[in-house]
Amino acid sequence: MAKRFYHMVLASMTLLVGGVAGLAAGKASVIRHRPVTITLGGWASYPSNNVQKTYAFLKPFERQYPWIHVKYQPVAGNYETVLKTEYVAGDAADVVALNNGGQASPFIDAGDVLPLNRFLKASHQSSRQFFPGTTSLFTYRGKLYAIPRDQDVLGLFYNKTLFAKAGIKSPPKNWAQLASDAKILTNPKAHIYGIGIDPAEAYWGEFVLQAGGHIFNAGKRRMELNTKAALRGFSYYVNLYRKGWAAVPSQVGASWSGQSFGIGRAAMTIEGGWLIGSLAQDWPKIKYGIAPLPKGPVNRDTFSYPVGWAISKTCKNPQAAWDLINYMTGRGQPAWVAGTDALPTRPSVTHIPYFKDHAVWTPLVGSLPVAKAWTFPNGFDQFANTTLNNQTLLAVQGQESPAQALRNLERAGQQAFRSQTGR
């Protein structure tokens, strides 16, 4: 009991020192609150498979809000699949993570998570404090359904050893240099290719953006692949393979392009910041650098992959869940991104000492203002998993022209939009 009282005093002092609230208000709220438990979801492999680390990260929060006990309830395996079954069964965590790539919209659309504008306003915050590319992903009919917790962004990883051997001094800065460097670095006899990229839209969409095109229109109600700009971007990507300078992972015995790069079979790759951790863990000997994506003919856009925290509609204490989210995406964000090898969603957090000490991240941090979230409208899982992959592969293998592939994608995508409205 005495210990509990001590905690309360400590908590109210923390509130005062932190300047979050006045002493009187802090004390009052501490006394009024009944103890509650908030379950915190998300996938098990992140952050870094390490439950202990998450608990350590949450300690300051529990000191500040001693009446809120956070229980970590991660999902192992196929995250969205399990989360769907948890919502069907009614035992999803109070706070869940929503992913990019069209994985957030089914849950938002079905009303499984609460709109957060009210909470955001009550804690004197605004969605404008986040990178617009991250909040747009979780905004639906004008309401914000998740607060972006972190993100990753595509950059150009290059193998310094192979670059030195080929006499290339600096990483390519534009499309022309990327192609010419890839050509020089390619050595088919040694099974080494200039660039290793996955044959997937998550890796070619940014070429379309950089050529001034879009995958969907702004409201995500229509396909926009049947444009000159989209064709220009996609053709550039396809030609890297057709000329033999780019390799799909299976060509070099890898299962993803990060692995192609890690085993030294691809001199360059376009991957997200997640590759930094993989390289350190699985291929620590490789000497590499990261550069912003080479600039396209129109802009230097890149894809970002934000993740957000949302509150389940089944949550019994939404206010406590909000306090947790607000901490994790606010005051706790510097510790979160430093601990999980991810990038911040608030421009203000890009200046933290962690990124000064870990200069490898600098080019990626610098790309955040031009990053657009990778996503699909609701009901596009099947399209993304089948048609999009197939048409990409057919074009990359030369069985279809880029123009033909884009026409097929445009048609199948429009079909998906029609069945979406019919649903």
Added chain:
Amino acid sequence: MKLSTQTASTRGGRETISRPPTGATLSGRRRQDLIAGYGLSLPAVLILFVFSLGPALAAFYLSLFSWTLLNHMHYVGLSNFAGLLHYSVFWIAVRNSTVFALVVVPIQTAVALALAVLLNQNLPARGFFRLAFYFPSISSSAVITLIFMWMFNQLGLFNSFLNWLGLPGPDWLGSPHFALPTIMIMNIWTTAGSLMIIFLAGLQGIPVSMMEAAACDGATGWKTFRHVTLPLLRTTTFFIVVMGIIGTLQMFDQSFIISGGSGGPLHSTTTVVLLIYNFIFAYGNVGYGAAATVLWFLFILGATLAANKWLGQPVEY
């Protein structure tokens, strides 16, 4: 083992002596047996109903509804079936699963039989070989798939071997022509061992007198096998073929792991069960998945009945 059978028989003997077999006590004992029998099998029956038959019946029910897992389901009649039959990928999946079964079942049965006959002889180190051939069956199929992905990748062990022979190695997992055959090879290698054990048991169940009689009539190796061993193994073969058909038509895990769940490249590893999984859990289209489940149930039932007609007759000595 010997001790326990002895005790059981003594106890049984004592009971028959101490209780005269009158009608009343017999029916009492019979009732007790009934209660014990049903009581003991109740947990298994319950589990079967709750986790096996229940979900199977639910599939029939769900096939008539439109449901994304997250929204409210509504009744749509048979339109899921109509939509499914017009969906080209469903037919690709049917073809993949059928081809997979047609190739894998005969080969794995033949290989298992050959191994069983071989290891039924008095060979040196017979135990070691039995163990070695059976070993793949007790390993997790996920682990075996990962090892095969490593062996069969473009620059992997198997292609290095082919290159050493002077043959060009294909991109086994990345090419739509080779991805399914790779899974076939893996599946045959994995299951042949466990089927071998069943064949071995069948072979050892053939009375030695039959073989001696055949030898007296002047039958030699191949003739004995063809006209004595093989017909007498028919019940075993029936079991293995039916289990093989059901198992191969339901192949899911290897495709899932090799393609990362997508059934690619270009749908070449999309099996019906993988498609069902994707419909329900990835595409949010539970009705289509359930409809495919119902259709595939009927298909497997038909295939099993056909096998029964062909191999299921009793053995005539």
